[in-house]
Amino acid sequence: xxxxxxxxxxPIAAAITTSVWMYATFETIHYIGLAMxxxxxxxxxxRLLGFARSLPLPPMLGLLPWVWVGFLINVVTGSLMFIYxxxxxxxxxxxxxxxxxxxxxxxxxxxxxxxxxxxxxxxxAAGQAPAAIKAVATLSLALWLGxxxxxxxxxxx
Amino acid sequence: xxxxxxxxxxxxxxxxAETIWAYPLLETLHALGMAMLLGSLxxxxxxxxxxxxxxxxxxxxxxxxxxxxxxxxxxxxxIALFTSDAIYFFSSYTFRIKxxxxxxxxxxxxxxxxxxxxxxxxxxGAEAGALAKGLAAxxxxxxxxxxxxxxxxAYTP
Numbered sequence: 143x144x145x146x147x148x149x150x151x152x153p154i155a156a157a158i159t160t161s162v163w164m165y166a167t168f169e170t171i172h173y174i175g176l177a178m179x180x181x182x183x184x185x186x187x188x189r190l191l192g193f194a195r196s197l198p199l200p201p202m203l204g205l206l207p208w209v210w211v212g213f214l215i216n217v218v219t220g221s222l223m224f225i226y227x228x229x230x231x232x233x234x235x236x237x238x239x240x241x242x243x244x245x246x247x248x249x250x251x252x253x254x255x256x257x258x259x260x261x262x263x264x265x266x267a268a269g270q271a272p273a274a275i276k277a278v279a280t281l282s283l284a285l286w287l288g289x290x291x292x293x294x295x296x297x298x299x
Numbered sequence: 300x301x302x303x304x305x306x307x308x309x310x311x312x313x314x315x316a317e318t319i320w321a322y323p324l325l326e327t328l329h330a331l332g333m334a335m336l337l338g339s340l341x342x343x344x345x346x347x348x349x350x351x352x353x354x355x356x357x358x359x360x361x362x363x364x365x366x367x368x369x370x371x372x373x374x375x376x377x378i379a380l381f382t383s384d385a386i387y388f389f390s391s392y393t394f395r396i397k398x399x400x401x402x403x404x405x406x407x408x409x410x411x412x413x414x415x416x417x418x419x420x421x422x423x424g425a426e427a428g429a430l431a432k433g434l435a436a437x438x439x440x441x442x443x444x445x446x447x448x449x450x451x452x453a454y455t456p
Contacts, residue, residue, distance in 0.1 A: 195361070
């Protein structure tokens, strides 16, 4: 039996299949996690790009824990929904596109974290991000929009 | 009902209901608009409630254009989604609850704007009054409630 078929045969998958409210609840919590994750990373990225300049950059970067909380909520709810329908999601092209974009967004976030740690003291207090950081912020916005779009498309391919 | 039936028969409704890409595209835009709205209003309301005092209270007004953009995207995409199955959506109690929550959020926002931002404190660390904090908390409840209700329309009567 393949791993995906095994996942689908676990008690967790059976519980979600039998329950009338579990899947809807996970989907709803996944949506709230998305709002926390994309809502806060969008504010940070837009601020780096020069939007809402009267909000100082350092406390805006302090919003990043919201991204992590939203991400953790969505890893948990996303995994549960995946287990429920693993063989079908495993063959879903939009799902693999979403995972690829997620991985790219993760690498991009790592680049951002390293860049801020190395060069942040030169520009954070002044409130003006250098061009390279702006490019990273633009890429972040594009990748997260792609993650959302691919996630929505999973139901249609 | 006549109006709803007419709405459902318009070219827009047919296009949304019958093309493969229109529905997921509109849903993606609706999720993006929600993230814009909840991200910008979420931070504004939390700041009014006393979160992140390093951000000047008045500065959160810079986020308003993002909230309006999100609202406009969601009004437009929401109307297009509504037309595709107008009779069904109109008869859904969950959909009606969502509209009531949005209306309450709107009234709440007007009062909050007058209470907090008409004679705003400009310094970082400025503190909003107790009434404003209560209104901000109510705003969060209304908007998160609207997002949750929206997600649950597909699962409830």
